[in-house]
Amino acid sequence: MSKPLSCLIVDDEPIAQDIIEKYIAKVPFLNLLDKCDNAIDALELIRELQPDLIFLDIKMPEMTGLELVRVISNYQLHVILTTAYPDYALEGFELEVAGYLLKPISFDRFLKAVNKVYEIASLQWKVNAAQVQETQERSNQPQFLWVKQDKKLIQINTEEIILVKGMKDYVQFFLPGEKVITHMTMAKIEDRLPSSQFLRVSRSYIVRKSAIKAIHGNTVETELKEEIIIGSTYREMIKKEILEWLK
16 A cells, blocks of 8 residues: 655635645645645755645745745655646646645545545656565665586576577577576576566576566567466466566
8 A cells, every 4th residue: 555645735715724634634645734824934845844745826925836846846846736826727737746726625535636646656666666575676686696517517697698599408598699507496596596687488498677678468578588388387477577568
């Protein structure tokens, strides 16, 4: 379950602040951190509290809401403009704001806008969590393998493995410009390779995800121009993987 969206209200009209605050209280995934009546104070609160979402009025003294959006463009947060003026909609969307709500703001329009932001934020959190997990996996997994070919021990950098082909009791590593054959089972090599970087596509093949250039029908095409038929056992898993990439 995703965490709540932390919010900040920036509006110089007390009534408008009260309405948005009441709306926020009705939505379980919203958490109000603070509110203020000008962009200068808002800038300090943004730096201090690092909210996920700001409900921002446009016409305010000293600094307008649009000017504030330009100042905080490097912050990873979402902005919903709340204003009585429709004239700034184009400028707002050019600044890539998440929503534009015209006053008086009805709850249904408010809910629609925050739902959209929540979906986007949830996806961002999911991607960030996956990146953290991948980083942890990489730190926990060895960055190289020692394998025996003939009477020689060879060190293979896992970052260089393009694909692995199983041949009964042997496996063949496809590396840039060379191939290495060693006595090892596919199950053992699959266990040693980080799942965040490699994908088993059949009983006989494990492919680096970044080496996959195309998938058409039940065939995987790699950067080596190898066309590998996806095993029936692995089709559902690969389909799930593709759907994650497309989200």
